[in-house]
Amino acid sequence: MEDDGGARKQEAPPPAASKAAAAGVSVNEWMQHVKASFLGLIRKVTARSEQEAAEADMMAAKAQVEATNEAEARKKQLADH
Secondary structure (H helix, E strand, C coil): CCCCCCCCCCCCCCHHHHHHHHHHHHHHHHHHHHHHHHHHHHHHHCCCCHHHHHHHHHHHHHHHHHHHHHHHHHHHHHHHC
């Protein structure tokens, strides 16, 4: 038996736990997409001009991209651990 100086090696999580965590991240990403779409639609419906409606579309798209980027970063972090 080797003595590692009292330090414990951190074991990788079981594949099932990793997949469950990635699925949770995906569900969270989906919820953020739904929220961004819904808020964008509300802003678009209540817009007073075409410019405000276009800005609402852009804000919704930006929020969706941010949600995707955040989810991809979390998934990568999970894969690295």
